[in-house]
Amino acid sequence: VLGRIIMAGFVMQKELDELSGRVIRLLKKKTMTVTAVESCTGGMISSLLTDIPGASEVFKGSFVTYSDETKQRFVGV
Numbered sequence: 001v002l003g004r005i006i007m008a009g010f011v012m013q014k015e016l017d018e019l020s021g022r023v024i025r026l027l028k029k030k031t032m033t034v035t036a037v038e039s040c041t042g043g044m045i046s047s048l049l050t051d052i053p054g055a056s057e058v059f060k061g062s063f064v065t066y067s068d069e070t071k072q073r074f075v076g077v
Contacts, residue, residue, distance in 0.1 A: 036062035
């Protein structure tokens, strides 16, 4: 059972890496950039994008905020 769980995690991570790579390539192609504001993901989206080589060309940064007070104060959400 543990082997299946590890394999499922590997497959899921591979798919996430492929998706992140496609996002970075598309942003480059369209000469667009992205900035993230994350809460419940705890910075996971930013991490996935910055794991891709060349992401710094299109990924400008992120805000990882968890409390409502911080979200409202810094990003107006």
